Structure formats: structure tokens, C-alpha cells
Amino acid sequence: MSATTVAVDAIGGEGGLSVTLPAVLSSLEANSDLSILLVGPEQEIAHRIRDAYDRSRLRLVDAIQYVDMDEAPSAALRFKKKSSMRIAIDLVHAGEADACVSAGNTGALMAISKFVLKTLDGIHRPAICGTLPRAEGQVHMMDLGANIACSASLLFQFGVMASIMVRYLDGIENPSVGLLNIGIEEIKGNETVKEAAELFRSSTLHYKGFVEGDAIFTGDTDIIVCDGFSGNVALKTSEGLAQMLTKITREVFTKNAYAKIAGKVASPALQSIFEHIDHRRYNGAVLLGLQGAVIKSHGSADTIAFAHAIDVARRVVNTNLIGHIGEELSQLNFVAIAN
Amino acid sequence: MSATTVAVDAIGGEGGLSVTLPAVLSSLEANSDLSILLVGPEQEIAHRIRDAYDRSRLRLVDAIQYVDMDEAPSAALRFKKKSSMRIAIDLVHAGEADACVSAGNTGALMAISKFVLKTLDGIHRPAICGTLPRAEGQVHMMDLGANIACSASLLFQFGVMASIMVRYLDGIENPSVGLLNIGIEEIKGNETVKEAAELFRSSTLHYKGFVEGDAIFTGDTDIIVCDGFSGNVALKTSEGLAQMLTKITREVFTKNAYAKIAGKVASPALQSIFEHIDHRRYNGAVLLGLQGAVIKSHGSADTIAFAHAIDVARRVVNTNLIGHIGEELSQLNFVAIAN
Numbered sequence: 056m057s058a059t060t061v062a063v064d065a066i067g068g069e070g071g072l073s074v075t076l077p078a079v080l081s082s083l084e085a086n087s088d089l090s091i092l093l094v095g096p097e098q099e100i101a102h103r104i105r106d107a108y109d110r111s112r113l114r115l116v117d118a119i120q121y122v123d124m125d126e127a128p129s130a131a132l133r134f135k136k137k138s139s140m141r142i143a144i145d146l147v148h149a150g151e152a153d154a155c156v157s158a159g160n161t162g163a164l165m166a167i168s169k170f171v172l173k174t175l176d177g178i179h180r181p182a183i184c185g186t187l188p189r190a191e192g193q194v195h196m197m198d199l200g201a202n203i204a205c206s207a208s209l210l211f212q213f214g215v216m217a218s219i220m221v222r223y224l225d226g227i228e229n230p231s232v233g234l235l236n237i238g239i240e241e242i243k244g245n246e247t248v249k250e251a252a253e254l255f256r257s258s259t260l261h262y263k264g265f266v267e268g269d270a271i272f273t274g275d276t277d278i279i280v281c282d283g284f285s286g287n288v289a290l291k292t293s294e295g296l297a298q299m300l301t302k303i304t305r306e307v308f309t310k311n312a313y314a315k316i317a318g319k320v321a322s323p324a325l326q327s328i329f330e331h332i333d334h335r336r337y338n339g340a341v342l343l344g345l346q347g348a349v350i351k352s353h354g355s356a357d358t359i360a361f362a363h364a365i366d367v368a369r370r371v372v373n374t375n376l377i378g379h380i381g382e383e384l385s386q387l388n389f390v391a392i393a394n
Numbered sequence: 395m396s397a398t399t400v401a402v403d404a405i406g407g408e409g410g411l412s413v414t415l416p417a418v419l420s421s422l423e424a425n426s427d428l429s430i431l432l433v434g435p436e437q438e439i440a441h442r443i444r445d446a447y448d449r450s451r452l453r454l455v456d457a458i459q460y461v462d463m464d465e466a467p468s469a470a471l472r473f474k475k476k477s478s479m480r481i482a483i484d485l486v487h488a489g490e491a492d493a494c495v496s497a498g499n500t501g502a503l504m505a506i507s508k509f510v511l512k513t514l515d516g517i518h519r520p521a522i523c524g525t526l527p528r529a530e531g532q533v534h535m536m537d538l539g540a541n542i543a544c545s546a547s548l549l550f551q552f553g554v555m556a557s558i559m560v561r562y563l564d565g566i567e568n569p570s571v572g573l574l575n576i577g578i579e580e581i582k583g584n585e586t587v588k589e590a591a592e593l594f595r596s597s598t599l600h601y602k603g604f605v606e607g608d609a610i611f612t613g614d615t616d617i618i619v620c621d622g623f624s625g626n627v628a629l630k631t632s633e634g635l636a637q638m639l640t641k642i643t644r645e646v647f648t649k650n651a652y653a654k655i656a657g658k659v660a661s662p663a664l665q666s667i668f669e670h671i672d673h674r675r676y677n678g679a680v681l682l683g684l685q686g687a688v689i690k691s692h693g694s695a696d697t698i699a700f701a702h703a704i705d706v707a708r709r710v711v712n713t714n715l716i717g718h719i720g721e722e723l724s725q726l727n728f729v730a731i732a733n
Binding site for chain 2: 125127189190200203204235237240242244245267268269270271272273274281283284285287288289290291292293294295296297298299300302303304306307308310313314316317318320321323324325327328331332
């Protein structure tokens, strides 16, 4: 067995096996230190890959049940104990895998992870920390949709955990943090963000103040902290705008003969723009606050995107991120302020 | 005096007179049925335009005080009674203007409008209804930032008012309404959006259910209702992404000699994409819920954008939108559910 073992939920996402299987095989090929426990319908998977894999690094774990994308988290927790998602998380809990990756139902993934793995001391609600592109570099946002409403102290915890993550994954010693609001002046926003700002200001974090939505793409803080409702709205809004622009660009460059030629000439440039904002390169959000590494892939991820999520899992394990977060939180004695 | 008179806050926005004055002059030229009361430093304005204007349709109203962009709404309300913004709103209240337009401080504009003009019967909190582009057509979002937190009944009121607006301004008899949430399934979201969904479902509005952020740009509902925090985050996020893409596009097409040529060849196509999403074409959000027509321009609007906001004001007046909203609300007897 090699250094890092990742359990992969093979049938949680919209693409199912036809996405996860090639992603797993390419990840294994790209990383010789990686082993994978692939959780899904064993017979079908075995039939698909036949003998063309390295049994010492890819093990199949049978599961035919899966969590539906629109299933209530409480129902998934109660009735889907044999699901691919649940078994992948169980493997992390049992110490057989160092991390797990799923493209399945976010709410269910969060609920099952919390139930099986438990939260870190002092953390009452884990959250999703994801990455988005900028013209130069990238930004990490937390929470992207796990917690609809967040107290000030929860928002502060997000900032602490995301700061540790960026330090270990990106090697930025003291990453800067902005707090999402609807204005940058101190008087703006609701009581919760104002209270959270106070907590950030009196902390040792590199807090830069309130930021507005445009700072996600044009700002300079390494991290943007927000409640899961706003975070999810921002994420989905930007996905929608990117989709719309892709559609318009395609239409404009096929409108007439001249436009088609222009499109061909401009193709390398256009390609590099689309690659830059390609969300697949940023796929793989980390559920922070758990006693274990759980990585959420976008539900509609393709092979490239899903392989990226596996890579995030690998880096989370290799940097011992979850261990570091646990240690640093215990020093901060969060219990007093958590709610 | 011609059919429609609009009071314009000449010095409320970031661009000041150098934006508002040319916008006013071009609007007057484009619309022979328009008169403008331009509120700002009379001497300076008179000096700038000399005799080159039609005094029967442009009247200068002196104001040298202005509301700062970061001034607290309560302070603006109390201490800026001689400001260009306040006087423009006072002119609407006095019946001298049919509508007013300002690019100034949103919170102050809302607070002063509410104080001076009062809300319509049954409406406790007015909100901002703005327009965003789609690949085909457009979408109206309400609230874009006036109300940080919204009750279910307030969200429902937004839907009612926006529906009336779209009917009169866009001529869509029964516009469809989506409610912004972090999932489209009924089980998703907080109690407020779930309750609001119930109110929409039992109404006569053309309610289509929950929508996610991507539906702003890729969806098909004519209206998206949301609280002002999420609405503002969505708006600013999309502005930021558009800015970033513009920057990347510029960089990519100037990177080397081939890219520069490609950029020239593709220029008409690229231009049409940028024009399509040009926020200036969508400038001019309507404050709905007031006993008077107040139009908010983007603070950093340029001349084209500000002229568009004046045009929105003209259309709001010409369709008697505010009168229609008042009438329809009185039939709905909103008082019982408002909070």
C-alpha cells in the first residue's frame, strides 16, 4: 500500500461511473503514491476495467445503493447506510482511507460526514471551502453552501480554518481574509457580519475588512468568508454568467462567414480565456471542521474535474491538513465562543 | 412644460457633473416629451452649458450640498436637507417632478425617499428592482440591496410589485417569478424562503418555484425575488466576474503579435459580446414600494449608463407604473400580511 489512500464514491454524482472511473484511473497513473478504494457496483466496475488496472493500488468496494441528488440529508443519514457515499465516509472513519471524495448530494455528504466522523473540538458546524479563479491566482471561499445561516462566531471559525488550509495547501504563511458584505464601510451589513468583523479584528488573522461580491474575482484577499446562503448564491451566479458568456461567444463566432473565420483565428486566445475560468480546474471543495478529510466534487463534474477533486484530497492528506487544523483549534480554545 | 418631468441629482454619483450633465443633454435631445430639473451647483452648471440648451425643457435647481457615498443613511436624512439628492426627491413630493434619478448613496436614497415620499399602503419597506442581461432578453431582480433581511411576506410583496413593473414596462401580461434559494427542491433553504414559497404558491402570480444563482443568467423566469443581501452579492459577483473576464480578454489578445492580429480580426465579435453584457444598458433600478418614482443609477455610471437611468425614469412615468402599483396593492389588502 502506498502513501495516500483515497476512498472514492463512484456513483454519487450526476455522471456516475463514466466520470469517476476514468478520473480514478488517470489519477492513479499520474500519482504513484496514490491508492484508491473505489466504492460502487463492484461487478459492473470490474467488468468495465477488466484486468487493466493495478490491483495493489486500486481496490473495489461493493456498493449498489446511492444517495439521490434531491434526497433530504436526514433521510440519507437514516436509510442509506449501504450507499456508496456512506461507505466511502465509513472507510475514512475506520482508518482504511485517508480521505474521501464524492460528487453526491452536498447536504447528505455534510450530514453523514458529521455523523460518522464527528466535528473537531469546538467546531459545531463544518462548512465547505472552495476555490475560484482570479485573473492572477485564486481565492478560497467558505462557506459555499453547507450552513444557510451563520452566527458571528461560526463565520470567525470559517476564517480560522480557511486560513490554516491556505497556509498548508498554498504555502501562504499568513493569508488575508475578507468578510463578504453588501458594502465595505464598517456601518454596512447586518449585526452578524458586524460582530464577526469584531472577532476578526481582535484575532491574529490577517483580516482585511469587509469585501463586496466583486472582490471574489477582482479583489486581493486570499480568503473570503461568508454564510453558506450568500456563498452558494455567489458561486452559482458566477457559474451562470460564465455559461451565458460561453453560449453568447459561440453564437457570435458562428453568426456569419466572417465571424467563423474570426473565431478560427481567435481560437487559441479564446481557448486560453475559457481555460482560465474553467471551473473544472477548481473542482474539489474541502469540508472543513470534521475529524477527517472529505472532499466535495461538483455534482456535474466531468472526468477532468473529478480527477482534480481527487488531487485536492491527495494534497489535503499529504499536508496533514486536518491534523493541523485540529491542533491549532485546540490551542485557540474555541469551545467558549462556538454556538 | 412637456409631458414628463424628471428631477436629476447632478452631483450624487461618483462621476459628478461630467457624467450627469452630458447624459441630461443627450436625453433631452433624444426625447422631445422630456423636461429635466437638474439639481446641483447652478452657477457651475450654467457656466458649463452656457446658452446651449432649451430653457423650456431644462431648468436648473441650485444645490451645492451632496450626500457622501459612505455617509450613514440616518445622518444623510438628518443633516443633508439641502443636498442635491434630497431636493430632487422633494421635487417629486411637491409634484414638480414626476420622477427623480440619482447615482448617489443607495442607503441614503432609500431612507430619504421613504421619509419624504412615504411608502404605498401596506408596504413597510421599499426595495430595489434592477435588470440584468441574459443571452436572450433580460431578468428583473428584486431586492438588489435595500433590505438586508427580509420576511417571507416582504419577499412576496417584492414579487407582486416586480410583476406589476414587468407587466407595464416590458408588456408581459403575467411575468414568471422565481425565488432565489440554494437549491431548487422544496426541502431546500431556510424557513423564510419556504414560507415565502407558500405565499407565492397560493397567490395568482405566475410563480415557478425556487431558482439558484445560475438562473439569473441562464434561467427563464422574468423575475427573481431575493433578500437584499443575496441580491447585492449576486449583482456584485457578476460585475466582478465580468470585469475579470474583460481584463483577461484584453491581456490574452495583446500577448504577442499573432494574438494582436487575432484580436483585430475578432474585434467586431468581441465587441458585440461586451455590448451584450454591458451593464450600462441595464442601468437604472427602480425603488418600488414608494408613493413616487425614484430611480437609482449605479454610482460609477458613465454618461451612457446615466442616460439609460433617465430613460427608465421616463418609462416609469409614461406607463404610470407607480399609480398602477398603488391601485393593485390596495385591491390586495396587503396590510394584514406585511411586517
